[in-house]
Amino acid sequence: MDEAQHLDLIYVILAAAVATFATRVGGYVLITQLKHIPPRLEAALNAVPAAVLTTLVAPAFVYGGLDVAAAMVVAFAVGLRFSTLRMLLAGWVVVMAIRYAFL
Amino acid sequence: MNKDEFREGLRQGFPVIVAASPFGALFGALAVDNGFSIADAVFMSATVYAGASQMVGIELFGNHVQPWLIVLSIFAVNFRHVLYSASIARHIRHYTPIQKFFAFFLLIDPQYAESERRAERGLPVTYSWYLGFALIIYFLWLVTTAIGAVFGQMIGDPKAIGLDVLLPIYFLGLVLGFRKRDRFLPVVAASAVASVAAMHFVGSPWHVSIGALAGVVLAACLPGERAEREGEPVEQGS
Incomplete structure (x- = not known):
């Protein structure tokens, strides 16, 4: 990479940082314009965590391969009773067992 | 600043670090692979601070995609944060403007999810707790980026050591945390x-x-x- 290209890269990174910050402050700016939050909007906002986080889980389960899917099923069962750290450990053990022990 | 709450935040950040560190290292390794210097990689982690979009960014940069399209793609990947900042507004209204600035800059997926969970348990989302939780993750994100950039080739295939399952399982754990809503x-x-x-x-x-x-x-x-x-x-x- 020469000097000019490197400068381009720095500009791209800075623009990306500004764009990302805009997404992180944008919702707040919009919502605080409202004096009163209607019940349906409140219900929608309440659904945000489960809705967004599910989109980071479901495709990995479906398209990640059988080993990943099996690890997630076991982690799910563990997660109903135990902490996130134990879910991570259980899932990791399952995926490593499938990848190495059964090949 | 309340020291106990700050420490509680630090402690609760630990599972996040376990799940996210391999990806910080992976990002660093891929960034160097795509022509970044070590400093460039850390600079991107420090300023953009959004793992998935950083991966997309270096991939596109490595393929010589036009700059505006790279920025637009990163914006698209991060668009979900608009929902986070709208939803978290209820819990952090009492922050000062400067506190809000840092709170929004550090508003990543686990930060948002843990804040909501804390509010749901009836605990106040204080700035001390928020910052403790955020800073330990931010700091480790920069460190693992640098480690990945330096030792990139040594990590090899993350699949071979089972690192690829950690992030989906971590997010699964977060989803489960909201099952009573x-x-x-x-x-x-x-x-x-x-x-x-x-x-x-x-x-x-x-x-x-x-x-x-x-x-x-x-x-x-x-x-x-x-x-x-x-x-x-x-x-x-x-």
Whole structure:
């Protein structure tokens, strides 16, 4: 990479940082314009965590391969009773067992 | 600043670090692979601070995609944060403007989810707790980026050491944390189906925004559970 290209890269990174910050402050700016939050909007906002986080889980389960899917099923069962750290450990053990022990 | 709450935040950040560190290292390694210097990689982690979008960014940069398209793609991947900042507003209204600035800069997925969980347990989302939780993760993100950039080739294939399952499982744990909320099952079902379909028909990263929108819109359309069972305790058995 020469000097000019490197400068381009720095500009791209800075623009990306500004764009990302805009997404992180944008919702707040919009919502605080409202004096009163209607019940349906409140219900929608309440659904945000489960809705967004599910989109980071479901495709990995479906398209990640059988080993990943099996690890997630076991982690799910563990997660109903135990902490996130134990879910991570259980899932990791399952995926490593499938990848190495059964090949 | 309340020291105990700050420390509690630091401690709660630990599982996040376990799940995210391999990806910080992976980002550093891939960035160097795509022509970044070690300093460039750390600079991007420090300023953008959004793992998935950073991966997309270096991939596009390595393929010599036009700058504006790289920035637009990063914006698209991070668009879900608009929902986070709208939703978290209820809990952090009391922060000063400068505190809000840092709070929003550090508003990553686990930060948002843990803040919501804390509020749900009836604990205040204080700035001390928020910052403790955020800073330990931010610091480790920079460190692991640098380690990955320096020792990139030594990590090899993350699949070979089972690192690829950690992030989905971590997010699964976060989803489970919200299972007592109103409309949990319909919201999860709608977002799961929509994100899987969008991944297939539209492609990444749009599956995040499309899937999230499906669950959120459904929640707005469903009749309110609380209103229907007025007088009954809202507590649902698990």
